[in-house]
Amino acid sequence: MKTALTDEAARTDVLNRLRRAEGQLRGIQRMVEEGEDCLKIGHQFSAVRKALDSTYLRMTLCFLEQELETRMQPDESQKDDMDDMFKNLETMLARMR
Template sequence: MPALTNEADRTDVLNRLRRAEGQIRGVQRMIEEGDSCLKIGQQFSAVRKALDSTYLRMTMCFMEQELGNCLQPDDDQKAGVEAMLKDMEALLARMS
């Protein structure tokens, strides 16, 4: 199975995961401190959205990488592929 090889994309995904990890620690702290279930639920929602957007970003980076490896488009085609991937990312983001 291919891996995400672009260093900038990998760094972006890892940074997003670190932020989500911090949010999860915040939820744990809220529970330990006895915060209200409503506030905790709001934070759970934020964590889920952060993880969903990270998964989407990772998937799009992987698709871009693999399309580039398979198609090897010329400069004119590359712009079209990039635009199509941006549109696809926007559409998929609305599903969550």
């Protein structure tokens, strides 16, 4: 079974995050080409890795939320509870990095 992000806002968020990371990577390439200090380049690598990790976490949570809503079909009061649960889950998982 193929599963894609169907929520337009989630998909836009993930794509925007990826575009920012892509820009950061281009910046790193430029730094290497220009002979920039390795420590500064290392800092930028760290920033890109964190950005990609954050994007992966966001995409995974959006996917999980989407799949649960499809399978459980919660009513509006349950949906609010699920939204809170996912925000808390994202906060908890973000601290694992």
